[in-house]
Amino acid sequence: MEIKESTSLIQPYSDFIDLDKVIFKDCKAHNVRHASDMKGYYKDAAMLEKLIERGDPLHYETFECQVPQEYGHLIYGLSKLQPGVVGDECFMTKGHYHTIIETGETYLCLEGQGYMLMKTQDGQVKAEKMERGSFVYVPPYWAHRSVNTGDTPLTTLFIYPAEAGHNYGDISQEGFLKRIFKRNGAIVIE
């Protein structure tokens, strides 16, 4: 891979995360997904349709700061995934590989309960449990998706190389090999 020597010199800046309220002071919502944005992702498509008819609830949001999308910069933000189920499958994010697949990402969980579900193109799968304080390292080559198994929002601070980009297409085709369900109060990964 070749990287151009064109990294922008910008001024340092700071923001503030209220570590109890789990919100950025300055970052604005960047990406908002409702149930209707999740067609094709859940096992029970009919139940997702019902959810959409019953008001198409908020699914997840990201709050992301604006950094040049160039080599050397780091993009950071908060991801907030609502609790809920589609049938008995736990709410989740779409999940993605990075477009530059050899870039990793870090996640610090600030509230909620859930998993970071990860997979490689050759079929390895791994689920790391997340709760307040969990720090998950998603190495290069691993697609990743958050799954909320709790009753409150699952909020994570993410940081990744600014040139990485998102590849949602492969996941919408491949899926994640494993799904996470809530059955009779127990979490089932299958």
Add this chain to the structure above:
Amino acid sequence: MEIKESTSLIQPYSDFIDLDKVIFKDCKAHNVRHASDMKGYYKDAAMLEKLIERGDPLHYETFECQVPQEYGHLIYGLSKLQPGVVGDECFMTKGHYHTIIETGETYLCLEGQGYMLMKTQDGQVKAEKMERGSFVYVPPYWAHRSVNTGDTPLTTLFIYPAEAGHNYGDISQEGFLKRIFKRNGAIVIE
């Protein structure tokens, strides 16, 4: 800059940061600096010598996880800087540019009070205040140093591209143009 296509595929993993006790469960101390490691950094060299004679106290430590130092990976860890003064100058880290200078870094302050002091090679200087929850973005090209202006440890979670490297040499020559003092209970940047 040219990057080799040699990024390692490793397994995902997670760690746990106790966000109240501010400690990693698994990461071990990586780098430990005592007062005697800081010769040449403070304005009052004689006062530093006295501090060294009086027991050479711990200055700062980093707790860092082991990730391949290759493009695409991210290194993360905690930096814990003790409170104190050398004469009236607040305890600080050595500070560094990245060897690959066009790489940035993020800091999330988890406890304490202080500043992230930053400078460029052409003499721009900026100080961002830090307290629990402060998130500081150190863009590419900015050398950076933590300064503890409080009475408790200043602990930050840092994340940076794994290939970045550290260049301490230039700072030991250039200094940071500004210093931070505690005088009669007030913080003075000059």
